[in-house]
Amino acid sequence: MGEDNSREQVLRLRALHIVYSGLADEIATLLHANNGGTKDMSEEDYAKYRGLARKRDDIADEIRLLEYTLFEEDDTDTGEQPNDSRPNV
Numbered sequence: 001m002g003e004d005n006s007r008e009q010v011l012r013l014r015a016l017h018i019v020y021s022g023l024a025d026e027i028a029t030l031l032h033a034n035n036g037g038t039k040d041m042s043e044e045d046y047a048k049y050r051g052l053a054r055k056r057d058d059i060a061d062e063i064r065l066l067e068y069t070l071f072e073e074d075d076t077d078t079g080e081q082p083n084d085s086r087p088n089v
Contacts, residue, residue, distance in 0.1 A: 009070055016063050023056040 030049050034041045038049060 006070065009066060013063065013066050013070065016059055016066065020056060020059045020063060023052055023059065027052050027056065 027049065030041075030045060030052070031037060034045060038046055041049060
């Protein structure tokens with residue numbers, strides 16, 4: 001992998017973490033406004049919550065894939081397997 005490509009991927013990873021964090025904050029705010037859960041949400045709030053959660057999950061998947069791509073090259077040097085866990089945001 002070229003150094004320019006790696007740099008672009010790192011910048012993309014940082015941007016994705018910012019987006020993920022913003023979505024997580026929006027979800028937390030929506031939950032807080034509805035007694036901490038979805039049980040008392042209006043249909044409109046619930047639809048918004050589900051949309052935000054889907055976007056957040058899609059971003060998390062993209063983060064994991066990009067982290068795997070970035071760190072796979074490093075892991076081939078040590079023989080270690082990449083960690084497939086939730087993004088550390």
